[in-house]
Amino acid sequence: NNVENVDTDVIIVEEGSTLTIVDNEANEGLIEAVSGNDGYAVIAEGTVIINGGDFKSGVDAAGAPNAVVYARGNGKVFVNGGVFHNEHTSKFVLNKKDADRATTTIEVRGGLFQNFNPANNAAENAGTNFLAEGYGVIEKENNWFEVVTMIDVKNGEEFKAAAKESKYVYINIVADIDCGTEHVVVNTDKII
Numbered sequence: 353n354n355v356e357n358v359d360t361d362v363i364i365v366e367e368g369s370t371l372t373i374v375d376n377e378a379n380e381g382l383i384e385a386v387s388g389n390d391g392y393a394v395i396a397e398g399t400v401i402i403n404g405g406d407f408k409s410g411v412d413a414a415g416a417p418n419a420v421v422y423a424r425g426n427g428k429v430f431v432n433g434g435v436f437h438n439e440h441t442s443k444f445v446l447n448k449k450d451a452d453r454a455t456t457t458i459e460v461r462g463g464l465f466q467n468f469n470p471a472n473n474a475a476e477n478a479g480t481n482f483l484a485e486g487y488g489v490i491e492k493e494n495n496w497f498e499v500v501t502m503i504d505v506k507n508g509e510e511f512k513a514a515a516k517e518s519k520y521v522y523i524n525i526v527a528d529i530d531c532g533t534e535h536v537v538v539n540t541d542k543i544i
Contacts, residue, residue: 360391360410365398367425375404375434384408385418393420396427396456402463408437417442419475423456424449431460431470431482431499438467443474446482458482465497488522505529512536 362385365371373394375381385391387410394400394407400421409418417440423429429446438445445468448456453476460470460482470482471489483489488502502522505511508531514523515538522542 360385360387360389361395362391362393363400364395365400365427367397367427369398370401371398372401372403373405373434375406382406382408385410385420387411388413391418392422394422394429396421396423396429397425399428400430402429402431402434404433406435406437408439409442411440417444419444419447421446421458422449423447423458424452426455427452428457429459431458431463433462434464436463436465436468438465441467443468445473445475446470447475459484460499461487462499464492465499467495469497470499471497486520488524490522508532515539 362383383393383405385393390412391409393409407420409420411417419442420436421429436445445465446458448458461484469489473480483499486501486503487499490498490500492498500521501519502524503514503520504524504526505514506527508529511523511525511529511531514520515536518539521540523540525543
């Protein structure tokens with residue numbers, strides 16, 4: 353929708369419906385709610401699975417930034433990939449309707465986010481974490497945040513167990529660890 357000052361939501365998935373969004377191979381698609389009203393790129397009242405794509409929202413009539421993806425009612429959002437632009441530095445890139453926090457779900461397992469950390473943001477109060485278990489965030493250049501598979505380890509036994517797993521892209525060491533003299537084969541070169 354490229355008309356300002358009218359309803360500017362792009363996709364609304366109604367309750368009882370499921371929509372899976374994937375990116376095309378040419379990476380040509382941009383789902384954008386234009387500025388001028390409370391417009392969202394995606395509203396989930398049903399289930400939305402985002403496996404890819406490019407998403408963006410503008411500002412409302414007062415100049416405040418809008419959310420890009422919004423869950424309300426019994427909406428469920430599962431983000432496995434995609435690019436989420438936030439040029440207006442909104443704290444609500446991913447957001448739940450306040451009155452529906454208990455009945456909505458937002459779970460992130462992938463994606464690239466501009467000016468928004470899905471592991472630590474203020475969308476649902478300070479310290480909101482939308483990440484699924486086993487995922488973490490890597491900060492990239494120019495305030496972009498990438499969601500990757502990650503595990504925190506705090507001792508030698510946890511490190512050895514994580515090192516054997518091939519599902520983790522990153523192993524995050526959060527304390528001094530001692531692996532003794534044992535030879536440990538690590539299935540990633542990305543250790544923080």
